Amino acid sequence: MSKISVKKLDIFFGKTHALKNVTLDVSANKVLAAIGPAGSGKTTFLRSLNRLNDLNPDMRYTGKILLDGKNIYDEDVNPVELRRKVGMIFALPIPLPMSICENITYGPKLAGTKNRAELRELVEKSLEDSFLWDEVKDRLDDPAMKLSGGQQQRLCIARTLALKPDVILMDEPCSGLDPISTAKIEEAMTALKKEYTIIIVTNNTKQAARVGDNTAFFLMGELIEYGETGKMFTAPNDKRTEEYISGRFG
Amino acid sequence: MKNAKEVVVEKSLMLIAFSAIFMLFLIAVFIFKEGSPLIFKIGLKNFILSAKWSPLEGQFGILAMIIGSLWITAGALVIGVPLGLGCAILLSEFLPRGITAFLKPTIELLAGIPSVVYGFIGVVVLVPFIRERFGGPGLSVLAGSIILGIMILPTIISISIDALQAVPRSYREGSLALGATQWQTISMVTLKAARSGILASIILGMGRAVGETMAVIMVAGNAVKIPNSIFNPARTLTTNIALEMGFATGDHRAALFATGVVLFVIIMILNILANYAFGKRK
Numbered sequence: 001m002s003k004i005s006v007k008k009l010d011i012f013f014g015k016t017h018a019l020k021n022v023t024l025d026v027s028a029n030k031v032l033a034a035i036g037p038a039g040s041g042k043t044t045f046l047r048s049l050n051r052l053n054d055l056n057p058d059m060r061y062t063g064k065i066l067l068d069g070k071n072i073y074d075e076d077v078n079p080v081e082l083r084r085k086v087g088m089i090f091a092l093p094i095p096l097p098m099s100i101c102e103n104i105t106y107g108p109k110l111a112g113t114k115n116r117a118e119l120r121e122l123v124e125k126s127l128e129d130s131f132l133w134d135e136v137k138d139r140l141d142d143p144a145m146k147l148s149g150g151q152q153q154r155l156c157i158a159r160t161l162a163l164k165p166d167v168i169l170m171d172e173p174c175s176g177l178d179p180i181s182t183a184k185i186e187e188a189m190t191a192l193k194k195e196y197t198i199i200i201v202t203n204n205t206k207q208a209a210r211v212g213d214n215t216a217f218f219l220m221g222e223l224i225e226y227g228e229t230g231k232m233f234t235a236p237n238d239k240r241t242e243e244y245i246s247g248r249f250g
Numbered sequence: 251m252k253n254a255k256e257v258v259v260e261k262s263l264m265l266i267a268f269s270a271i272f273m274l275f276l277i278a279v280f281i282f283k284e285g286s287p288l289i290f291k292i293g294l295k296n297f298i299l300s301a302k303w304s305p306l307e308g309q310f311g312i313l314a315m316i317i318g319s320l321w322i323t324a325g326a327l328v329i330g331v332p333l334g335l336g337c338a339i340l341l342s343e344f345l346p347r348g349i350t351a352f353l354k355p356t357i358e359l360l361a362g363i364p365s366v367v368y369g370f371i372g373v374v375v376l377v378p379f380i381r382e383r384f385g386g387p388g389l390s391v392l393a394g395s396i397i398l399g400i401m402i403l404p405t406i407i408s409i410s411i412d413a414l415q416a417v418p419r420s421y422r423e424g425s426l427a428l429g430a431t432q433w434q435t436i437s438m439v440t441l442k443a444a445r446s447g448i449l450a451s452i453i454l455g456m457g458r459a460v461g462e463t464m465a466v467i468m469v470a471g472n473a474v475k476i477p478n479s480i481f482n483p484a485r486t487l488t489t490n491i492a493l494e495m496g497f498a499t500g501d502h503r504a505a506l507f508a509t510g511v512v513l514f515v516i517i518m519i520l521n522i523l524a525n526y527a528f529g530k531r532k
Contacts, residue, residue, distance in 0.1 A: 080430070084428075
């Protein structure tokens with residue numbers, strides 16, 4: 001059974017038709033990579049999955065997004081709780097203006113976890129899962145801003161993991177990072193998919209080929225092609241996919 | 251090579267700019283020159299720690315005015331800060347951008363109303379209200395605080411909005427994506443990130459409250475006595491100068507300049523604090 005099932009999703013911002021009739025299933029414990037040129041709608045697609053697009057008052061939508069069979073746009077779904085289940089990593093890894101430790105306990109505390117021992121354990125486990133523990137274990141009370149860019153991004157992953165989500169969305173998580181930091185994050189992604197379903201938006205087609213089990217190609221708001229990454233990168237069905245992957249446009 | 255016209259324009263602009271700074275510098279020097287000899291003559295301690303102000307008998311203690319200024323300024327902050335901050339949060343975080351873009355300049359316009367108008371409204375509306383409700387003369391610390399609290403709103407609101415809107419969108423989205431509600435995001439992330447700008451707005455508002463004269467003369471009662479309740483009249487440092495400058499001569503006149511020196515120092519300290527708070531943001 002698929003974890004997320006998007007059915008005939010259309011999204012508008014004012015007069016802009018940002019996403020056109022997208023239907024797609026995301027399997028559990030797999031990495032889905034969404035690729036496409038700037039303005040193709042891939043980020044809009046990602047932000048619709050945790051209803052972050054709701055923040056824009058001009059947003060309208062039609063269609064459905066089923067998470068474990070339940071439409072997340074139903075009226076009885078609280079977007080705040082949804083966002084605990086569907087975590088998100090942003091392109092710019094900006095930690096909250098707090099200490100490393102507080103960045104991680106922020107979400108769980110708001111969700112009602114008060115027990116200190118439990119929180120401490122959560123901090124350690126999340127940082128280990130995001131491959132950051134060894135680098136920061138002696139300075140958990142330092143301001144998070146002091147970390148390097150790559151460390152900040154792994155901290156952002158850790159704080160998302162601390163909420164024990166089902167799905168992790170990543171919006172170009174490596175766009176501002178050097179190759180070594182990127183490799184560490186990709187390593188984390190591959191380890192994390194055993195427990196989570198991951199959807200990553202990336203501008204880097206090579207990254208999609210490296211980490212994606214499945215790949216979705218967006219262009220001008222439409223889902224052009226969707227399938228297994230290996231097949232898509234060797235024998236794409238659509239000519240536009242082939243052109244984009246081989247770098248002829250975009 | 252610069253041509254002659256460029257050189258002339260550059261030099262004359264420099265002259266104008268320097269003359270403006272020079273005039274400010276001269277004023278500062280003048281105040282200190284006129285005021286500080288008296289402070290040295292009667293001693294700093296007798297000047298600022300004595301509450302006996304009777305110029306005809308050579309008693310120049312301004313403690314009552316210092317305390318009056320402190321009370322009224324503190325009262326203005328108690329009223330102005332929660333109102334101003336609440337308004338800034340509403341305008342920056344909850345209302346659509348279009349409405350904020352219209353309301354913010356409107357609020358800033360309030361700063362342009364002359365203080366005598368605020369004072370007049372205070373005399374006509376506020377003072378009788380306090381007299382009838384709470385007794386006493388009505389002309390009081392409370393009346394001064396309320397009027398000043400309203401007068402500092404534009405400063406606090408306008409600078410706080412700028413500080414809140416300078417917080418990157420990614421902070422808010424990061425917090426919301428972690429399952430925080432809008433109010434949790436504002437109280438725990440946005441306000442925290444904007445705190446130095448908000449602090450600066452409060453300090454600048456405080457500077458305005460300390461320096462305001464006309465509105466305070468009209469509503470605060472001006473009695474030279476340390477107030478022991480908010481319904482007592484009080485005199486501030488600024489109003490002390492304004493009330494007595496018309497007939498002061500000799501040491502009395504010097505004592506008013508010395509009051510100006512004390513004010514000058516207080517305002518300088520507040521401005522340095524505000525600049526420090528602003529600087530920390532960058």
